[in-house]
Amino acid sequence: MLTTRFFHWEALKQLAMAKKKKAVEVSLSTEEKIKAAASMVFTKKGYAATRTRDIAEEAGINLALLNYYFRSKEKLFEIVMVEKMSKFFGVVWQVLESKAMSLEEKTGSIVANYIDLLNANPDLPIFILSEIRMNPARFASRVPLSKVAGSDFMKQIKKQRPDLHPTQFLMNLLGLVVFPFIMKPVLEQSGMLTEKAFQSQMNLRKELIPKWVKAFLKTA
């Protein structure tokens, strides 16, 4: 299950649907409000810099309710983190074992899906990757990262370029797609790109990256 029912905009979508069905059900449940707020605040500030008060305020509820529903900051964070991780890695998971797709098709799918996902959630990567670094072991147990190593995807890469370690390809592909979002604050602060220009350049990359990747695969 890659989609997350309680994620902010998902929840909003549900709200819209609820409105259409029954005019009575106007608002999100308190639990959903807290989770949506937590998702937002944790992603923006990281675990350590987030205070439970920030989340409560963002959710428009009382601080005590947070503990009533989720017991602790830590437990709430775990829930949010698992959802974010499956979002972030889901783009790659989707493609690992589809034997029907060529390497090029898989690359194209990853590029397009990632850029759409990240245009909508620009600070997902830096959040995920810095929280993983803070506590690598904790998250290894929660997300089956190991299934990448033996996947059909990796075998296809290996077949195409037996001379290179397949992670070289993976680093290139993800670097081209994900890294711009990590650099985004720097690019914008330096005045090289506005927020709008960034997004449009990223959309351009949906076409450009697959060509570049193709070029790598042929480069001596």
Added chain:
Amino acid sequence: MLTTRFFHWEALKQLAMAKKKKAVEVSLSTEEKIKAAASMVFTKKGYAATRTRDIAEEAGINLALLNYYFRSKEKLFEIVMVEKMSKFFGVVWQVLESKAMSLEEKTGSIVANYIDLLNANPDLPIFILSEIRMNPARFASRVPLSKVAGSDFMKQIKKQRPDLHPTQFLMNLLGLVVFPFIMKPVLEQSGMLTEKAFQSQMNLRKELIPKWVKAFLKTA
């Protein structure tokens, strides 16, 4: 500083400490010890998750001394951060205005220098980039990011590929070089690369990346 050496028990204490934590060398002044410890702990945990007590312990000194020398956690962090930023961006600064170098030479220099720097300081990028995101404005004023935009380097890129926004090249180059270090914990946790293998693959990239960059300068 040297006088302490004449006191037997002081020397023994220092020796024991040096054995226990090899992080900070015995011969450093207290101020330097604190700074070195701060550099290490801040980089590993980030500003918010770091407690001044962690730094004091790592430095093998008392908590009060931290404030005696640096007044506050915030001021100590600023000092460390400025050093880290000039390290991280220095690789690019070096090359911005050297009119004698071709674009290819500059690329080669950036690739080789970055990989050496980051092999020695693997979590420099994620530290810098996540702290910038937490507080973009603060650091914009301390590091002349804007000088990239109008540099000779950018002009050379523009000349080579007038059809593309020059940041596209910059994102590619830095993505290929820097992103693997941001992904490092994931690659290692997933069992795709050991620490040693990672480093050797990165050294390989010193040769590979310039070829790839050359290839996409020509790719339609």
Added chain:
DNA sequence: GTCTATAACCTGATAGAC
């Protein structure tokens, strides 16, 4: 379920002895 009030703890910073 939701609130207010508060307990219990942690953290940055300082006072003052040596």
Added chain:
DNA sequence: GTCTATCAGGTTATAGAC
């Protein structure tokens, strides 16, 4: 310069009224 002891303020979590 360096230490111990402690303060002041903030943070998580809970108790108890409604």
